[in-house]
Amino acid sequence: xxxxxxxxxxxxxxxxxxxxxxxxxxxxxxxxxxxxxxxxxxxxxxxxxxxxxxxxxxxxxxxxxxxxxxxxxxxxxxxxxxxxxxxxxxxxxxxxxxxxxxxxxxxxxxxxxxxxxxxxxxxxxxxxxxxxxxxxxxxxxxxxxxxxxxxxxxxxxxxxxxxxxxxxxxxxxxxxxxxxxxxxxxxxxxxxxxxxxxxxxxxxxxxxxxxxxxxxxxxxxxxxxxxxxxxx
Numbered sequence: 001x002x003x004x005x006x007x008x009x010x011x012x013x014x015x016x017x018x019x020x021x022x023x024x025x026x027x028x029x030x031x032x033x034x035x036x037x038x039x040x041x042x043x044x045x046x047x048x049x050x051x052x053x054x055x056x057x058x059x060x061x062x063x064x065x066x067x068x069x070x071x072x073x074x075x076x077x078x079x080x081x082x083x084x085x086x087x088x089x090x091x092x093x094x095x096x097x098x099x100x101x102x103x104x105x106x107x108x109x110x111x112x113x114x115x116x117x118x119x120x121x122x123x124x125x126x127x128x129x130x131x132x133x134x135x136x137x138x139x140x141x142x143x144x145x146x147x148x149x150x151x152x153x154x155x156x157x158x159x160x161x162x163x164x165x166x167x168x169x170x171x172x173x174x175x176x177x178x179x180x181x182x183x184x185x186x187x188x189x190x191x192x193x194x195x196x197x198x199x200x201x202x203x204x205x206x207x208x209x210x211x212x213x214x215x216x217x218x219x220x221x222x223x224x225x226x227x228x229x230x231x232x
Contacts, residue, residue, distance in 0.1 A: 001028040005043040007067065009034045009051025009086060012182040016174035017213040018047070021220045035063040041070040045080045045224075048087030050172065052190060054138055055089040055099040068094050080165040080227045085136055088159070088168035095143035095162060102139040104154040106194040109134055110204030113158060113171070119149030123167070123223040124159050130215050131208045133172040133201075135183075137194075140170075165227045173216040177209020 004027040006015050011033075015022065019029060022045075032039060034051070048071065058064040072094035074081050083091040089099045110131040119125060139155050142148055143162060150159035150169075159169045175183075184191065184198055191198065 002026050002045065003043040004029045004045045004047065005032060005040065006030070006047040006049055007032050007034055007039065007087070008049050009053065010186060012179070012186050013050045013085075015047065015049070016172075016176040016179070017216055018174040018220050021217045022224070025221060025224050027224075034067060035061065039067050039070045041074045041079075045082070046071075046074055047082045048084065048090055050085030050087060050135070052187065053086065054101075055086060055093045055140075064090075075162065075166055078163055078165055082166075082223070083168040084174060085170055085172060088170045089136075089138055089140050091162070091166065091168045092140040092143050092146075092160075095146070097141040097143040097146075099138055099140040102137055102155060106137045106190075106196070107134045107152065107154050108136075108191070108194060108196045109200070110208055111152060113150040113152060115150050116148050118147050118161070119159065122149050122161060123219045123226065124149045124169070126219040126222055127173065127212075127215050130211050131204065132212060133175045133204070134170075135172055135187075136170055167223055173212065173219060175205075175209070175212070177205035177213070180205045180209075 004022050008014055008031050022029060053061055071090055075094060093099045110133055112129045112131045140157055142157055142160060146160040146162045148160050152158055158171055161167055
């Protein structure tokens, strides 16, 4: 089997619905807990998950230093790498781009993406107009050489491709809507401080979760199959 290593920053922000697709595509999944486990980025596929810290906070979270170095080494080597939310921001930082607190404040809601022409032709195009879960307050500059794939009105940099085998998404296509309560509990302080409507998040999960899971499965399957074609 092919190996997939997922770097997890908080326990409930895992591969979610991506896990089923990855396993069906022949990947064995292993998790590394950031800040606890040594970062081994030598697997066939590395997925960097989300979390509530900043990609620029290595002065508070020193484990980010070796994590960023491992991500940069992997990206420069052209090895398949996928980033979600914080993972996308860490990839941008590893590629020399700036990551910072967004001027538009927290974007925590279900909403659809505006796809660029490149995005429509990419695996991201599988999402169509399906609302996805946004959950971030930071944003990033587009790394040199990156291709912008998706935007929202509040934050123009939502997804990008870099090279042949790297895909980064600031939103959460992997969310398992049936497990949303884990997120609401785990991020309770952030949600309260930002005065986020929990009922709206729950409604969005009910209305969009099933379709998002189906489309996200197509996104990941499309990307996994194409990276091997490109590598070959």
